[in-house]
Amino acid sequence: MESPIAHVVILPFPAQGHIKPMLILAELLTQLAAFKITFLNNEHNHRRIDKSAASRRRINFISIPDGLPPDHPRTGSSVIDLFFTISTASGPYLKNLIASMSQPPTCIICDGIMSFAIDLAAELGIPAITFRTYSATCTWTYFHLQKLIQNGEIPVLEGNEDMDKQISCIPGLENIMRRRDLPHICRLEPENKVLQFYITQTSKMTKASALILNTFEELESPIISHLKSIFPTIYTIGPLHTALKHNTIDTTNGPYNSFSLIKTDKSGLEWLDSQKPNSVLYVSFGSVISLSREQLMEFWYGLVNSGKLFLWAIRPDLVWDENESGQAPEELKMGTRERGRIVGWVAQEEVLAHNAVGGFLTHSGWNSTLESISFGKPMICWPRIADQQVNSMCVSEMWKVGFDMKEICDRSTVEKLVRDLMEGRAEEIVKSTDEIARLAQGSVRDGGSSNRNIKKLIQDIKLLHS
Numbered sequence: 001m002e003s004p005i006a007h008v009v010i011l012p013f014p015a016q017g018h019i020k021p022m023l024i025l026a027e028l029l030t031q032l033a034a035f036k037i038t039f040l041n042n043e044h045n046h047r048r049i050d051k052s053a054a055s056r057r058r059i060n061f062i063s064i065p066d067g068l069p070p071d072h073p074r075t076g077s078s079v080i081d082l083f084f085t086i087s088t089a090s091g092p093y094l095k096n097l098i099a100s101m102s103q104p105p106t107c108i109i110c111d112g113i114m115s116f117a118i119d120l121a122a123e124l125g126i127p128a129i130t131f132r133t134y135s136a137t138c139t140w141t142y143f144h145l146q147k148l149i150q151n152g153e154i155p156v157l158e159g160n161e162d163m164d165k166q167i168s169c170i171p172g173l174e175n176i177m178r179r180r181d182l183p184h185i186c187r188l189e190p191e192n193k194v195l196q197f198y199i200t201q202t203s204k205m206t207k208a209s210a211l212i213l214n215t216f217e218e219l220e221s222p223i224i225s226h227l228k229s230i231f232p233t234i235y236t237i238g239p240l241h242t243a244l245k246h247n248t249i250d251t252t253n254g255p256y257n258s259f260s261l262i263k264t265d266k267s268g269l270e271w272l273d274s275q276k277p278n279s280v281l282y283v284s285f286g287s288v289i290s291l292s293r294e295q296l297m298e299f300w301y302g303l304v305n306s307g308k309l310f311l312w313a314i315r316p317d318l319v320w321d322e323n324e325s326g327q328a329p330e331e332l333k334m335g336t337r338e339r340g341r342i343v344g345w346v347a348q349e350e351v352l353a354h355n356a357v358g359g360f361l362t363h364s365g366w367n368s369t370l371e372s373i374s375f376g377k378p379m380i381c382w383p384r385i386a387d388q389q390v391n392s393m394c395v396s397e398m399w400k401v402g403f404d405m406k407e408i409c410d411r412s413t414v415e416k417l418v419r420d421l422m423e424g425r426a427e428e429i430v431k432s433t434d435e436i437a438r439l440a441q442g443s444v445r446d447g448g449s450s451n452r453n454i455k456k457l458i459q460d461i462k463l464l465h466s
């Protein structure tokens with residue numbers, strides 16, 4: 001007899017910023033609908049994911065091959081190598097795996113850059129839903145890459161031309177987006193294989209039956225409307241980490257479950273406990289980008305010279321140097337003690353939720369941006385790659401919840417922006433930060449837009465199963 005419970009297969013791209021929102025979605029689907037979930041990871045991340053939390057006991061974690069040699073680091077910017085190996089390596093494996101499942105999947109939810117799974121699902125007669133882990137604004141921009149090439153906007157040549165020239169060929173963003181705000185891949189030559197990878201993946205997403213986005217209606221409503229011309233069904237269900245907190249019944253791991261692939265350093269939290277409200281700037285650059293030693297020092301001097309307190313999370317492979325790769329120098333940690341703390345990879349949501357934290361110096365990854373928004377912390381953005389330029393444009397120009405440092409990285413800019421953000425807490429920014437945080441929280445509460453959408457997603461999956 002067929003099981004009365006729907007079975008959803010979830011396939012993230014194997015990187016921290018993609019796995020976290022998709023794993024939160026998996027938890028929500030088990031908690032709210034008791035669906036059976038199969039969550040797929042490459043072996044590297046399969047080993048790292050915390051499978052012990054009670055909320056994850058109902059999720060079946062399975063590893064799939066990714067086509068890279070065992071000794072490949074698969075961290076930082078080297079994750080890009082996976083673009084060119086994973087579909088060939090895991091496609092046939094996935095096909096056999098699905099064929100051997102005792103309960104065939106009701107649907108597959110796959111990452112927007114794992115579009116080979118949409119073809120595979122069609123071949124097997126299984127509905128596929130695509131989950132783009134970027135913002136709606138960035139997703140919409142990616143749908144215009146081909147047009148940007150035709151219009152001669154690609155490649156954007158850094159420093160060589162007017163970076164503030166408006167981009168006019170993306171409906172809804174005509175008066176706001178400048179060359180400098182285009183996704184970082186727009187700085188590549190049109191024939192570059194990374195750029196071509198994104199063009200192909202984005203176009204293949206349209207074969208899915210629906211689109212899931214980790215955003216909320218109130219934040220990006222005009223652009224979500226534009227996207228509806230491509231995807232009639234869009235589920236905006238974010239901020240997912242806030243939705244999970246709102247719905248979580250299982251609190252075994254405290255209010256914030258662990259979604260980190262890296263071991264967390266809790267030492268900064270005690271120090272935060274002894275600081276005044278809104279007095280500390282939290283600094284982190286996510287899981288992918290790296291800093292040269294020179295950039296590290298510019299940030300450090302800028303932070304120290306600002307006279308403000310800071311907590312800086314430096315992951316083990318953040319600092320890149322021609323001769324060495326690794327941690328922040330020990331003397332930097334010692335030299336920081338009067339002004340703050342340098343720690344390892346932290347439980348970021350716990351840090352952002354802390355009332356001592358009054359701002360966030362970030363690389364503008366989409367998860368960090370949404371987390372900062374929902375905890376009501378204004379940002380200083382230092383975008384580097386991928387969607388980060390688009391996110392920092394939204395933060396500074398659309399939502400007015402922070403400043404954009406653009407490409408600049410010198411101590412005096414850092415010092416000035418930190419002072420501007422933390423001193424007197426820039427009035428306009430604090431006001432819009434509070435307002436947007438309120439909307440973010442409201443969207444996941446009962447009856448809120450994201451709450452209705454996740455219920456609709458559950459309902460639609462149940463219909464597929466019936």
Ligand code: UDX
Pocket residue numbers: 015016017018020133134260284285286287288289313344345346347348349364365366367368369371385386387388
């Ligand atoms: C990557 C890209 O860089 C980013 O632009 C894209 O939007 C998603 O994929 P990443 O660099 O990891 O992501 O940044 P981000 O999206 O911000 O995700 C980082 C996640 O790691 C956040 O959820 C954050 O809470 C978590 N984190 C970060 C920690 O738990 N501890 C830390 O010390 C730093």
